[in-house]
Amino acid sequence: MFQLFQYHESDFVVSTEPWDDSKPHCSKFDEEVQLRWDQAMEDGHFRYRLDNIERRVLEGEKHYVVELNEKRAKERRRPQPVKSVQEPFNPNVFNFNKIKPEEILFSIHKHESQSDVNACSLGKDDKVDGKVTEKGERSLVVINVSPLGYGHVLLVPNVEACLPQVLTESAIKLALEAMLLSAHRGFRIGFNSLCALASVNHLHFHAYYLDEELFIEYCKVATFSGICYELKTTPVRGFAVQLYGSNVSRVARVLHSVSSYFTRENIAHNMFISRGTRFGEGRGSKERTVRVIVWPRTSQCGDTTGGLFNAAAVELAGHLPIKESEGFQELVEADVEKSLSEISLSHEEFLTLKQNLKEII
Template structure:
């Protein structure tokens, strides 16, 4: 199955008032229907079963979900030793998946190249619709964000009209479990703080997130509404981090414009892209509750055990996020400011 799109399909402003996860654009319907069909066919490692969900008490409104199946039944992550570890054809990669795992091929109508992008299931889902976007799957690129793939991920976000849809990327040494270029997509039906939190200008198009335990960098869809402009700006930062051997995570979400004073607005009028410089996952403090990967930095905590879920507090989460991000953020901020002053 193929899903083809062009720029006229992009949706730049959506309402938060639609509380139904299973709704949205033609893209949303395509993703949700193929994902549910795969679920019925038994393609996943387990049937998604989030045993409990809650918002942790405190000012950051962290969302905690108990998903013991993901902790126990997912494929063992690949051993990652370097941020620039080469692609290895002999290890598991997405050319080795079964055809039943492919939901659909994704293609820009105006793209004259032979690039083939796939959307496949994440066989160990953490939420409804959890899928993987595989840019140029057969090119066998390592898990390093390219400007082209960032633009594709942003365009996928613009194809969805559901405010619950999110896209994320874990770098190598940032909890990526497969060294083959991929982005995560899924639906999280909560209004999240980072959709509207205030940010501070750093330089050029780059802003910083400081009133939050996981300090990081953030960009938004520019006034020209061109996803290629946003992708170029984000790539400028991620490429700098790769060149300086700094692990990182990227999260793409709908939200309010940085200049908006209406934090509780029901309208999402931009796309926000968060980039966190972070400690290598091999050097991060281990936690029985959750792994501090991309979703957790955003405030969505997939908790491993029932004991950890019931005892988890905002203070514990704040400590973990600070430990992961504060040092690397402080070390690179001045250089990032200079990077965008040109």
């Protein structure tokens, strides 16, 4: 039986330190993720190590972070073939109920009452009649056996419900709370829908640590509708929401309304959650909050092995794992911008989408 990580809202870290020369802070959550991830690496549960990852920050306005990770390109699990954002869960193919026990770091559960939990506690994940004793749900933090970076894990909400890779409001809320449990400025969480480079049709998020600032965390936005804003300076058109001035439940509700519209209309999409400056603040501001970026984009349902890099959530956010050494040193910002812009919705498509979204958020 593996460990249960219990938390309460009082454990949330509202703001992280700015990007400077100071050492990143770690919360109890960070310590548990990193300790258990390191042990899994030492015990050989990954397909490869991350000992020789070469990193560059490209010159230019966006400061794209590129990393040469040839092993991930060659050794990761081949994505499951899909034709639609709405494909149902298939129990006969790989899913996260089929992983090895050694790949599970812990299950994670929120207590609604502070009196029920003693601050980020760990205990046994006991089950009664096949169900977790509280609420009958089990959400897992598991290693990604083909890591893109340090601490790369998967957050799998309600794993035994066998949900397809479609965002639910409760799953978005769990991801936001996981972000708030971290005190590390470089902790990020991403989501890829089907046809937007999700490789497994079982609801999950990617999470990892990267101690580099990303452009998406301080880029300019413009008012759109309510707490939802529009990206203005990114190569892929999209939307942004911040936690500042709102709360987890409202942010999750708005993001679910947006993503549900995308799913109904069979529009592929990516989501990225990270720490960043408050909207309207400059890059150097110490006023920091949680930012969530959502990109509707063109569908990519076929082979994704070509090209120097993919265009999923982390790449759209400005962190690009590069597949092969040839071209890595020559890559410049203009190349990245051109490649990413190719998966953006057109101006006309995005305008229509905005008009439809305004009616539901």
